[in-house]
Amino acid sequence: ETGVTQTPRHLVMGMTNKKSLKCEQHLGHNAMYWYKQSAKKPLELMFVYNFKEQTENNSVPSRFSPECPNSSHLFLHLHTLQPEDSALYLCASSQDPRHSTNEKLFFGSGTQLSVL
Amino acid sequence: KNQVEQSPQSLIILEGKNCTLQCNYTVSPFSNLRWYKQDTGRGPVSLTIMTFSENTKSNGRYTATLDADTKQSSLHITASQLSDSASYICVVSGSNDYKLSFGAGTTVTVRA
Numbered sequence: 001e002t003g004v005t006q007t008p009r010h011l012v013m014g015m016t017n018k019k020s021l022k023c024e025q026h027l028g029h030n031a032m033y034w035y036k037q038s039a040k041k042p043l044e045l046m047f048v049y050n051f052k053e054q055t056e057n058n059s060v061p062s063r064f065s066p067e068c069p070n071s072s073h074l075f076l077h078l079h080t081l082q083p084e085d086s087a088l089y090l091c092a093s094s095q096d097p098r099h100s101t102n103e104k105l106f107f108g109s110g111t112q113l114s115v116l
Numbered sequence: 117k118n119q120v121e122q123s124p125q126s127l128i129i130l131e132g133k134n135c136t137l138q139c140n141y142t143v144s145p146f147s148n149l150r151w152y153k154q155d156t157g158r159g160p161v162s163l164t165i166m167t168f169s170e171n172t173k174s175n176g177r178y179t180a181t182l183d184a185d186t187k188q189s190s191l192h193i194t195a196s197q198l199s200d201s202a203s204y205i206c207v208v209s210g211s212n213d214y215k216l217s218f219g220a221g222t223t224v225t226v227r228a
Contacts, residue, residue, distance in 0.1 A: 002159065002161065004159070006159075009157075040125070040221075041220055042118060042217075042219060042220045042221075043160075043218040045215075045216070090159050090160075092159070097214075098213075098214035099148070099216050100147060100148070100209070101147065101165060101167050101209075103214075104165070105162070106162075107159030107160050109157070109158050110158070110159050
């Protein structure tokens with residue numbers, strides 16, 4: 001295990017549903033991330049939190065709402081999603097958001113989301 | 117255009133054979149280059165991290181090479197095993213902002 005736990009592993013939701021993804025890291029890291037991974041495409045960075053403060057939002061639609069109550073927990077609240085939002089959503093953590101050579105990024109196993 | 121391009125997109129090899137994956141990048145200035153392995157249904161796991169001054173780095177049967185002058189890297193898998201079936205992702209960090217640029221990955225299938 002990588003020390004980053006995501007739940008649920010799989011999620012199917014309708015376009016009018018509201019659901020939340022949860023991420024917890026047991027590594028004592030200060031930075032946490034949400035990434036979107038679509039088939040055959042590079043990972044897309046969505047949000048960055050450092051010391052539970054949001055430091056980056058890569059023009060993500062407002063139907064995705066992140067929440068970081070502390071440095072160990074990260075949520076992604078979903079509402080009125082579109083079918084094109086179907087993807088693998090990965091949470092990650094690192095000690096520092098500046099990815100210098102000594103900074104490893106640890107990923108969770110992801111939530112496979114299907115929007116019907 | 118993506119700053120990190122990987123080739124081939126996918127490949128199939130027989131168990132026990134070797135293979136080499138390619139990564140070309142345009143990120144500049146450059147800080148470090150990473151290779152990740154991602155098993156189906158799992159998150160990526162780090163294999164190697166190299167700085168511009170490192171030409172090669174190994175992790176078991178995985179050997180990464182880097183040519184910072186031509187902005188190319190390769191990942192060589194020796195004596196492949198069925199467990200090597202996965203997607204391999206090249207990731208580059210720039211030294212201006214230390215943000216990560218991801219390649220789309222190469223899917224490797226090892227057959228018995």
